[in-house]
Amino acid sequence: MIPPRVPDWLLRRWFPLGxxxxxxxxxxxxxxxxxDRLHGARAARAWYWRExxxxxxxxxxxxxxxxxxxxxxxxxxxxRSSVRMPAFTGLVVVTLALGIGAxxxxxxxxxxxxxxxxxxxxxxxxxxxxxxxxxGDVISASWMDYLDWRARARSxxxxxxxxxxxxxxxxxxxxxxxxxRIVTANFFAxxxxxxxxxxxxxxxxxxxxxxxxxxxxxxxxxxxxxxDPNVVGRSITLDGKPVTVVGVLPQGFRxxxxxxxxxxxxxxxxxxxxxxxxxxxxxxxxxxxxxRVDKDSAARELAGIGESLTREHPATNADIxxxxxxxxxxxxKTVRQTLIVLFGAVGILxxxxxxxxxxxxxxxGSARQHxxxxxxxxxxxxxxxxxxxxxxxxxxSFAGGVLGVALAFGLLRxxxxxxxxxxxxxxxxxxxxxxxxxxxxxxxxxxxxFGAFPAVHVSRANAQQALVRARTTGSSAASHRIRRxxxxxxxxxxxVLLTGAGLMIRTLSSLTGIDPGFRPDHVLTxxxxxxxxxxxxxHRVAVVDDVxxxxxxxxxxxxxxxxxxxxxxxxxxxxVFWPQDKAVPASHENLPSAAMIxxxxxxxxxxxxxxxxxxxxxxADRGTTNLVAVINxxxxxxxxxxxxxxxxxxxxxxxERPGKWREVVGVVADLKFEGLTERTPLQLYMPIAQETxxxxxxxxxxxxxxxxxxxxxxxxxxxxxxDIAIADRRxxxxxxxxxxxxxxxxxxxxxxFAGIAVxxxxxxxxxxxxxxxxxxxxxxxxxxxxxAERGDVVRLVLAGGMVMTLTGIGLGxxxxxxxxxxxxxxLFGVKPLDAVTFVAMPALLLVVSLVACxxxxxxxxxxxxxxxxxxx
Amino acid sequence: MPAPPYLxxxxxQVLLVVIRLRDxxxxxxxxxxLEVRAGRRVSRGALYTTFDRLxxxxxxxxxxxxxxxxxxxxxxRLYSATAAGLAAVRAAREVVRNLWNGLDRVLEEPLK
Numbered sequence: 001m002i003p004p005r006v007p008d009w010l011l012r013r014w015f016p017l018g019x020x021x022x023x024x025x026x027x028x029x030x031x032x033x034x035x036d037r038l039h040g041a042r043a044a045r046a047w048y049w050r051e052x053x054x055x056x057x058x059x060x061x062x063x064x065x066x067x068x069x070x071x072x073x074x075x076x077x078x079x080r081s082s083v084r085m086p087a088f089t090g091l092v093v094v095t096l097a098l099g100i101g102a103x104x105x106x107x108x109x110x111x112x113x114x115x116x117x118x119x120x121x122x123x124x125x126x127x128x129x130x131x132x133x134x135x136g137d138v139i140s141a142s143w144m145d146y147l148d149w150r151a152r153a154r155s156x157x158x159x160x161x162x163x164x165x166x167x168x169x170x171x172x173x174x175x176x177x178x179x180x181r182i183v184t185a186n187f188f189a190x191x192x193x194x195x196x197x198x199x200x201x202x203x204x205x206x207x208x209x210x211x212x213x214x215x216x217x218x219x220x221x222x223x224x225x226x227x228d229p230n231v232v233g234r235s236i237t238l239d240g241k242p243v244t245v246v247g248v249l250p251q252g253f254r255x256x257x258x259x260x261x262x263x264x265x266x267x268x269x270x271x272x273x274x275x276x277x278x279x280x281x282x283x284x285x286x287x288x289x290x291x292r293v294d295k296d297s298a299a300r301e302l303a304g305i306g307e308s309l310t311r312e313h314p315a316t317n318a319d320i321x322x323x324x325x326x327x328x329x330x331x332x333k334t335v336r337q338t339l340i341v342l343f344g345a346v347g348i349l350x351x352x353x354x355x356x357x358x359x360x361x362x363x364x365g366s367a368r369q370h371x372x373x374x375x376x377x378x379x380x381x382x383x384x385x386x387x388x389x390x391x392x393x394x395x396x397s398f399a400g401g402v403l404g405v406a407l408a409f410g411l412l413r414x415x416x417x418x419x420x421x422x423x424x425x426x427x428x429x430x431x432x433x434x435x436x437x438x439x440x441x442x443x444x445x446x447x448x449x450f451g452a453f454p455a456v457h458v459s460r461a462n463a464q465q466a467l468v469r470a471r472t473t474g475s476s477a478a479s480h481r482i483r484r485x486x487x488x489x490x491x492x493x494x495x496v497l498l499t500g501a502g503l504m505i506r507t508l509s510s511l512t513g514i515d516p517g518f519r520p521d522h523v524l525t526x527x528x529x530x531x532x533x534x535x536x537x538x539h540r541v542a543v544v545d546d547v548x549x550x551x552x553x554x555x556x557x558x559x560x561x562x563x564x565x566x567x568x569x570x571x572x573x574x575x576v577f578w579p580q581d582k583a584v585p586a587s588h589e590n591l592p593s594a595a596m597i598x599x600x601x602x603x604x605x606x607x608x609x610x611x612x613x614x615x616x617x618x619x620a621d622r623g624t625t626n627l628v629a630v631i632n633x634x635x636x637x638x639x640x641x642x643x644x645x646x647x648x649x650x651x652x653x654x655x656e657r658p659g660k661w662r663e664v665v666g667v668v669a670d671l672k673f674e675g676l677t678e679r680t681p682l683q684l685y686m687p688i689a690q691e692t693x694x695x696x697x698x699x700x701x702x703x704x705x706x707x708x709x710x711x712x713x714x715x716x717x718x719x720x721x722x723d724i725a726i727a728d729r730r731x732x733x734x735x736x737x738x739x740x741x742x743x744x745x746x747x748x749x750x751x752x753f754a755g756i757a758v759x760x761x762x763x764x765x766x767x768x769x770x771x772x773x774x775x776x777x778x779x780x781x782x783x784x785x786x787x788a789e790r791g792d793v794v795r796l797v798l799a800g801g802m803v804m805t806l807t808g809i810g811l812g813x814x815x816x817x818x819x820x821x822x823x824x825x826x827l828f829g830v831k832p833l834d835a836v837t838f839v840a841m842p843a844l845l846l847v848v849s850l851v852a853c854x855x856x857x858x859x860x861x862x863x864x865x866x867x868x869x870x871x872x
Numbered sequence: 873m874p875a876p877p878y879l880x881x882x883x884x885q886v887l888l889v890v891i892r893l894r895d896x897x898x899x900x901x902x903x904x905x906l907e908v909r910a911g912r913r914v915s916r917g918a919l920y921t922t923f924d925r926l927x928x929x930x931x932x933x934x935x936x937x938x939x940x941x942x943x944x945x946x947x948x949r950l951y952s953a954t955a956a957g958l959a960a961v962r963a964a965r966e967v968v969r970n971l972w973n974g975l976d977r978v979l980e981e982p983l984k
């Protein structure tokens with residue numbers, strides 16, 4: 001065993017060369033190896049770290065850097081000098097606090113909402129395994145394939161499978177729809193999760209015909225079963241069948257999302273449709289890698305198994321390949337781009353804060369060069385001077401860190417309060433410890449780095465020279481150069497953030513400018529599931545009529561309707577169709593496809609969809625009457641361009657199959673069905689009385705705030721039947737907002753960040769120019785005495801600021817142009833290099849900079865020549 | 873002979889172990905022996921500081937000997953007590969013995 005690299009390096013770095021060091025390293029090495037044999041490598045390494053640290057802090061003969069006495073002395077001195085300069089100390093503390101606070105708060109939100117850490121032990125060893133078609137489309141895994149993987153693969157400790165399922169829960173008050181998964185018995189072993197109550201699933205639960213068993217979530221147990229201590233063994237009714245609860249999962253357990261119930265495979269194991277190898281029915285495998293196996297070799301092994309399965313079952317597996325991804329990667333796949341953007345923004349803001357602090361410290365340091373030079377001339381050791389300055393900047397940084405933490409908590413609450421309605425998982429957001437640690441470390445580290453500037457600088461320059469010069473002309477050219485460079489960098493980064501914010505603001509305004517084809521305001525929606533009953537269609541139609549009748553009678557309700565799909569949320573049924581009066585194409589690939597949407601008569605009226613031609617459905621369109629359809633403008637234009645579609649006939653399904661021909665009776669405006677930004681699909685509406693469904697979306701247009709109707713609508717539905725499950729109570733505004741929540745969040749974050757960045761940069765600019773004016777007081781006094789106009793002085797001062805601002809803007813524009821590409825996926829209706837944004841934002845920064853320079857410039861004109869000259 | 877220098881508790885323990893180990897009084901062995909006999913965890917920082925302090929007081933000395941393979945040939949120190957060191961240990965024992973005198977019976981009976 002070799003010693004851990006970092007402590008060994010510390011040891012070699014800190015200790016003087018010679019036998020002392022060698023014997024100590026030898027002693028440590030000997031003991032390290034002994035401990036490795038006795039207690040294992042991990043314990044040995046931990047021991048080594050501990051001992052090296054104890055040596056660094058304790059060994060008085062070896063380490064001369066830090067001693068307690070000096071430290072106390074430095075702390076006292078630091079306190080005194082910080083209190084003596086309240087403005088400077090305040091600026092550094094506030095800057096650090098803003099940087100640490102803002103970046104931590106927003107990282108916490110990003111983390112809580114998007115990153116969703118996998119709450120399982122060693123999540124990196126969990127793989128998500130599914131299958132893909134020859135075209136590369138990822139599909140679910142065939143159950144039979146999974147069984148073969150499980151039997152043959154050696155790379156996994158555990159290879160489990162599961163599939164999502166929505167259950168109708170009855171028997172506990174009003175029926176409800178709950179999200180669940182059907183899982184193999186080893187599923188929880190793969191996740192290394194144990195129930196807190198009762199037992200987990202065992203192999204017996206997987207056997208076909210086994211009694212149905214379930215593990216329930218902690219939330220389900222508390223919410224719906226009142227935390228019943230005797231819940232194990234209790235029976236609940238899922239989809240009308242009794243299922244025995246065998247255990248309760250730990251609080252906070254989630255697999256990719258919140259699930260209320262996990263049922264065993266026994267219920268499905270024998271079914272024909274899953275034992276058909278060609279059927280891909282929603283299963284996904286989760287594998288926990290064995291020790292010393294990595295993802296790539298596991299993927300190679302599975303690919304090999306896949307090839308042999310293809311040889312053994314050419315009919316079903318010819319075009320099937322196996323897809324292996326890390327579970328954590330799979331999870332963030334859809335939000336990765338947003339994450340990168342937000343991480344970038346977090347990083348830039350933190351960098352700005354650091355640069356700002358650095359600038360301030362350098363300014364202060366150069367003012368103290370005289371002091372340092374003096375102390376050095378009096379025999380102060382360089383190492384002591386550096387140590388003292390480090391302690392000083394640590395004290396200030398620490399204060400900034402504390403304030404930053406407080407700010408992060410406050411800011412987080414504020415952000416949660418203003419977050420758009422429908423932002424998911426906001427309740428789970430909390431301050432992220434790691435982010436806090438990182439932000440603090442970065443800011444404080446930066447403080448330390450630049451805090452030592454004056455001492456380092458003094459030792460470089462001739463101390464005597466510094467002594468003389470510091471008295472006469474103030475700070476050195478070197479410190480000015482550093483500050484100018486830092487400020488230009490800051491301005492450039494601020495512009496990058498501003499540009500990002502500008503692009504997102506423009507995106508949001510074009511998104512909210514999209515006509516969704518309906519009026520989302522004042523509409524409440526919920527999802528209803530009617531239990532399966534014999535007699536089916538007629539029964540369902542009667543239930544729907546009953547529900548709508550009762551809801552229409554409620555106060556505050558204008559109209560109500562049901563539909564199989566919800567606008568924006570996505571179509572639940574897409575199918576090919578064919579018009580009767582057109583020739584059937586030779587190939588199926590050329591058949592048109594539309595969103596099929598069974599609706600009740602008032603659907604169009606409730607959503608405020610414009611009727612273009614013909615008529616909407618009426619209560620007279622029943623199952624027994626003439627079959628009718630309403631189409632959208634896109635469908636009319638595609639199928640019957642230039643013709644009148646009213647009275648034409650079309651049919652859902654393959655042309656050669658028998659089907660019901662429907663007569664087109666109306667044309668309505670296009671409706672955004674698949675989110676705001678997607679293309680509008682062809683849409684074909686039919687009366688729900690002629691094409692019923694077991695579950696559908698209820699839509700209610702109200703004259704009062706829609707949320708206020710939730711409880712009375714719930715009661716009205718319950719009055720019809722206890723067994724109708726209600727879920728997803730939302731306003732249509734929330735549905736629309738949710739579809740653009742990523743853009744909203746990006747806008748929010750970038751705007752807040754850009755605001756802070758501009759504030760910091762302008763403070764920095766103000767400070768630098770003010771400082772320059774103070775230092776050039778003498779020069780300006782002479783100029784004024786020699787007859788310079790006030791205007792010349794203003795120009796002189798402003799010019800200094802503007803040169804930096806324009807340089808910063810130039811660099812910032814280049815940076816923004818490079819970085820805006822990464823925003824592309826979030827943008828809508830705006831190009832990454834949007835001209836408006838790329839002109840407006842630099843202009844804004846220029847104006848802010850002018851304001852920041854104006855005050856010192858004005859002060860410069862107030863310099864009385866006589867006073868300035870007298871100071872000589 | 874001047875009064876032997878005062879020994880702290882840990883210094884005394886280290887010296888005693890060095891004397892006990894004789895020819896194998898190397899750093900790691902001393903630490904291990906302290907852990908076993910005195911039942912305390914010894915940090916290297918504390919140990920080497922104590923070696924140095926004992927050296928400063930003239931109670932301990934060492935010579936450097938070639939290292940073994942277990943430590944990649946890095947040299948090691950063989951510690952031994954000086955005459956003054958032995959005297960200091962004896963003096964410490966004398967102090968404890970004087971203080972202990974007459975207390976045996978009290979300490980053996982349960983304290984009230």
